[in-house]
Amino acid sequence: MTSKAASFRQRFLSAKEPLILVGAHDGLGAKLIEQHGFDGVWASGLEISASHSVPDANILTMTQYLERAQEMNNAGSIPVIADVDTGYGNSSNVHHMVRQYEDAGIAAVVMEDKLFPKVNSFVPGRQELASIAEFSGKLMAARDARRSDNFLIIARVEALIAGWGLEEALKRAQAYIESGADGILIHSKSKQPDEIRAFLKEWNKRAPIVLVPTTYPSMTYLEMAESGVNMIIFANQALRASITAMHDVLSVMKKDRSTVAIEDRIATVKEIFELQGMMDMKEHEKKYLKTQKTVHAIIPAAGKPNHEGKMVEMLKDRPVAMLDIEGKTLLQRIVESLNLSGMQDITVLAGYKGDMVKQEGVAVRQVSSEGGILHSIEQAHDKFQDSVLLHYGDVIVSHENIQSFIALDDPVAVMVSPLLREGRYKEKKLDLVSYAKPRPKSDRTMERHPRNTLKMIDKTMPLDHAHGEFVGLVLLNPQGVQQWQKAWEGLSSTQKKEMSLNDFLMYLLVQNVPITTFECQTGWAEVHSSDDYEQLCSLLRVTT
Ligand code: SPV
Ligand code: MG
Numbered sequence: 001m002t003s004k005a006a007s008f009r010q011r012f013l014s015a016k017e018p019l020i021l022v023g024a025h026d027g028l029g030a031k032l033i034e035q036h037g038f039d040g041v042w043a044s045g046l047e048i049s050a051s052h053s054v055p056d057a058n059i060l061t062m063t064q065y066l067e068r069a070q071e072m073n074n075a076g077s078i079p080v081i082a083d084v085d086t087g088y089g090n091s092s093n094v095h096h097m098v099r100q101y102e103d104a105g106i107a108a109v110v111m112e113d114k115l116f117p118k119v120n121s122f123v124p125g126r127q128e129l130a131s132i133a134e135f136s137g138k139l140m141a142a143r144d145a146r147r148s149d150n151f152l153i154i155a156r157v158e159a160l161i162a163g164w165g166l167e168e169a170l171k172r173a174q175a176y177i178e179s180g181a182d183g184i185l186i187h188s189k190s191k192q193p194d195e196i197r198a199f200l201k202e203w204n205k206r207a208p209i210v211l212v213p214t215t216y217p218s219m220t221y222l223e224m225a226e227s228g229v230n231m232i233i234f235a236n237q238a239l240r241a242s243i244t245a246m247h248d249v250l251s252v253m254k255k256d257r258s259t260v261a262i263e264d265r266i267a268t269v270k271e272i273f274e275l276q277g278m279m280d281m282k283e284h285e286k287k288y289l290k291t292q293k294t295v296h297a298i299i300p301a302a303g304k305p306n307h308e309g310k311m312v313e314m315l316k317d318r319p320v321a322m323l324d325i326e327g328k329t330l331l332q333r334i335v336e337s338l339n340l341s342g343m344q345d346i347t348v349l350a351g352y353k354g355d356m357v358k359q360e361g362v363a364v365r366q367v368s369s370e371g372g373i374l375h376s377i378e379q380a381h382d383k384f385q386d387s388v389l390l391h392y393g394d395v396i397v398s399h400e401n402i403q404s405f406i407a408l409d410d411p412v413a414v415m416v417s418p419l420l421r422e423g424r425y426k427e428k429k430l431d432l433v434s435y436a437k438p439r440p441k442s443d444r445t446m447e448r449h450p451r452n453t454l455k456m457i458d459k460t461m462p463l464d465h466a467h468g469e470f471v472g473l474v475l476l477n478p479q480g481v482q483q484w485q486k487a488w489e490g491l492s493s494t495q496k497k498e499m500s501l502n503d504f505l506m507y508l509l510v511q512n513v514p515i516t517t518f519e520c521q522t523g524w525a526e527v528h529s530s531d532d533y534e535q536l537c538s539l540l541r542v543t544t
Helices: 004-013 027-035 045-051 062-074 091-103 132-145 165-178 194-203 221-226 237-256 260-265 269-275 278-288 310-314 330-340 373-383 399-406 422-427 478-489 493-498 501-510 530-543
Strands: 019-024 040-043 080-083 108-112 152-157 183-186 209-211 231-234 295-301 346-350 363-366 387-391 395-397 412-417 432-435 451-458 468-476 516-519 524-526
Touching: 004 108, 004 152, 019 027, 019 045, 019 237, 027 040, 027 062, 027 237, 027 269, 040 062, 045 062, 045 237, 062 080, 062 091, 091 108, 091 132, 108 132, 132 152, 132 165, 152 165, 165 183, 165 194, 183 194, 194 209, 237 260, 269 278, 295 330, 295 373, 310 530, 330 346, 330 387, 330 395, 330 399, 346 373, 373 493, 373 501, 387 399, 387 478, 395 399, 395 468, 399 412, 399 468, 412 478, 412 501, 451 501, 468 478, 468 501, 468 516, 468 524, 478 501, 524 530
Parallel strands: 019 040, 019 231, 040 080, 080 108, 108 152, 152 183, 183 209, 209 231, 295 346, 295 387, 346 363, 412 516
Antiparallel strands: 387 468, 395 524, 412 468, 432 451, 432 468, 451 516
């Protein structure tokens, strides 16, 4: 692969039109400059100093300037041309500087013929020039130090800045080219481009030229192109723009004690994430980060209510998940439990009164309220990767239980409550569960969440055949996700539309997919009847 330095050298030396570089002081600035299609980044000494809140006068060390240049270089794929002031000392410092910058992947350096420590060219007063001989020696040291000709060394002539006139500027430029510089940056602080025009005319394209039109912005790109300029540097305009924007929002926030008025003129946090590569990092994590288990939670909450009694009235305008339970909706409580268990990717499938379903921090998908629960789960097909937790929208489970449940690594697991109450059985058709190898009733166990293997799940099972009740949570590990998908693909479209979750779990068993049962004696509740609802409210009233 061609290095940035090699391709920049080629473009700079043969430029038919001037390349345009923009000044920056950090990786973020460099990223924005690249996004806008500029040819390169100018690692500006003025900007880097200003961003440290110190004068542009070699207050910082070479290492500090280099670190920033490297950061800008790493931020993207366009070349970085570094402002290295006077080379940070004499010819020995220059030798060291060139090695460091070249090794860091910087494409070129621009070194100025002032005395160390320099002062920014626009600051009135001391602008001391090195002798031609001394600076030529530094250029020769720079040339000898570079490992490859691709690394460009551009000499910056400060004679016009120091008020030494056109003749001196031309003399210096010629001497520097003869000492091996690859190009000349001729700098001016004049408000009009006249002295630059005069220089360009006399110079007559003898060697590549770089301009920094900070004080003479009226000089057009066309004129610079026709005068044979190879590169233009807009050295500090992006920093100046950001200072103005920051003043603007800071004063509004101070005055209003609020950010409302400025929200629509500032970048979104999402935009920051994009610029800093957060999405790429997440993709990487998915691929390489094996320590953290990713569990996608899916909450089916689309079904039409088939409740009785007072619940009919309560669910007239909202699904069960949006019932208010002591100041928070059931959904909010479910999401809090999931968040506390470390789950962030949560998808709610809303159908019946779906526009009522709103919850911070979750993705709500509108699905049809017709068809079975599996049919709506299918709408979260894209979430069937890594591990998946299906969580009914009408149950609430403590985060301690969820945490222990999702720590399982069995292909398919269901959460079961071993407490079966006859009264409840009579009033509602429970999802009853029986185990393949039930423990004798008297057996003690040291396990907090005893496990078994599912034999049957069915609403019509006689109560004395059952070992527990399905709580409404199913966990699939990556292997279980695949087995689930495979079994699902084998169903006819009518089955897909109508099959209940119980039947599908039984179908998995028939396909030789074992299902683990995971017991939770306490720490869960469902909201089916108005009694359930009132009981849960009073429970939470006591504990919260
Ligand atoms: C810089 O950006 O640091 C420069 C250009 O050297 S100027 O500030 O215009 O001198
Ligand atoms: Mg500078």
